[in-house]
Amino acid sequence: MGGQTEQGVLAGVRMVEFGWAVVGPLTTSWAGGFGAEVIKVETKSRPDIIRSMTPFKDDKVDLDNSLFFGRENASKQSIALNLKHSQGRELAKRLVAQADVVLDSYTAGVMANWGLGYEDLVKVRPDLIMLSSCMYGQTGALRAMPGYGVPLTAISGLTHLCGWPDRPPCGPYGSYTDYLVPRLNLLAIISALDHRRRTGQGVYLDAAQLEAGVQFVAPALLGCALTGRAAQRLGNRDPQAAPQGVYPCAGQDRWVAISVLDDRQWKDLVQALGSPPWALDPELRHLEGRLARAGELDQRLAEWTGPRQAQEIMTLLQARRVPAGVANDGRDLGQDPQLVFERYYTRREHPVMGEVHYAAHSLEFSASPQRVDRSPCLGEHTREICLGLLGLDQDEYQRLEQQGVFR
Structure with a gap:
């Protein structure tokens, strides 16, 4: 500089x-x-x-x-x-x-x-x-x-x-x-x-x-103060995002994280998936419907990501404004082009x-x-x-x- x-x-x-x-x-x-x-x-x-x-x-x-x-x-x-x-x-x-x-x-x-x-x-x-x-x-x-x-x-x-x-x-x-x-x-x-x-x-x-x-953990602490209920473990789930998870990809121990935060991102994800019939269900257009069927969505996404490369998926989804990221391991981080740059x-x-x-x-x-x-x-x-x-x-x-x- x-x-x-x-x-x-x-x-x-x-x-x-x-x-x-x-x-x-x-x-x-x-x-x-x-x-x-x-x-x-x-x-x-x-x-x-x-x-x-x-x-x-x-x-x-x-x-x-x-x-x-x-x-x-x-x-x-x-x-x-x-x-x-x-x-x-x-x-x-x-x-x-x-x-x-x-x-x-x-x-x-x-x-x-x-x-x-x-x-x-x-x-x-x-x-x-x-x-x-x-x-x-x-x-x-x-x-x-x-x-x-x-x-x-x-x-x-x-x-x-x-x-x-x-x-x-x-x-x-x-x-x-x-x-x-x-x-x-x-x-x-x-x-x-x-x-x-x-x-x-x-x-x-x-x-x-x-x-x-x-x-x-401030959100969990504040939530307990307001409701009297302690927050519980959710795995990769989130009450404000669906689907959200870490999904298997081609190769040994390769994964990709995907998080759909709003209805626009869901629409873009469906297009990236090739608009399969199951994803066109009207119930899935809004967060409430997707949260109710989160387990089904995780299974469907895992079937789609499984044969694909994690980097390929991340590139495809990010190009469509869908949050996605490769689950990098130490070798990936050592060669990450952005960190090198x-x-x-x-x-x-x-x-x-x-x-x-x-x-x-x-x-x-x-x-x-x-x-x-x-x-x-x-x-x-x-x-x-x-x-x-x-x-x-x-x-x-x-x-x-x-x-x-x-x-």
Whole structure:
């Protein structure tokens, strides 16, 4: 794009991350992609849990070889500090003193127990912005309960709604709320930066992940409040669309999603099907009639889609303004022409993993491009940060290293 600069929209903002798993690291990774300087504080004695999670490059299990960790921790530096050591905590405070934002995604109370809570850190950086993001937030009876995305997805009500009416809940893929919360976290941080720019004052942000997750089931929550009835699992059905479902196609495990939202789309679908006699029934012209015969419509559509290619069906229906989409798998996404055109995938050379594909973010600023840099090895930048930003000399660094501060 013309007029782009090398600096992102968050250039000049320094963030220090005390976090692991997905929510905290992904929040700061996105910030790093938009130009912020991000320093991840971690420890070799208890590494980030996703450093030990698959997939590993070439199936080699190593803390610096997890592609999962790499995806969630792009565009940041890593400093290894033993926060159980008094000198490790002191260095953490010195780091925060030169930061704009601190993010903490540990269980409530952990940072305060280390003497690194908000009340401790504002003493070294009075205009600090700090966001704490744990499952239940920093207050209340359940504040100290640990957890992560999979149980939180259930607690927030989403798992109950996923699946078929006659079967147990199956939940969405993966730790779904882990990918909802970081967007809200980053929005809150940007708002706090604007607040500080206008007032000169920092702010503390208590980001309860449960409350963010509940946002996704707001219609079901409101419906229950109005009627007293809890929403139930519908499979692929929708009370406002028919036919709607995921239908089999030619090939192994190939599927296409089709959703008819109004009577005009139904008419266009019938034409795409070749106007078979069954589809011309007057009862099917309106949503009420189609909902009453949803099972029959699903069967008819499956018979039509079965011998056809998913891509062929999607192209045909979209050309007729009928919502349809191939159920892409990982291979499809890696070759998706739109994602390739948008430069969604970036290749970066990693010292352990070699060439790695990193995914870009979902926003592109016209005047300041995002940049996705590789993920760090554990403690890779410890020496550089200590001798540079923190101002340690060689002797002091070696003494602290011998004392186990950088483990």
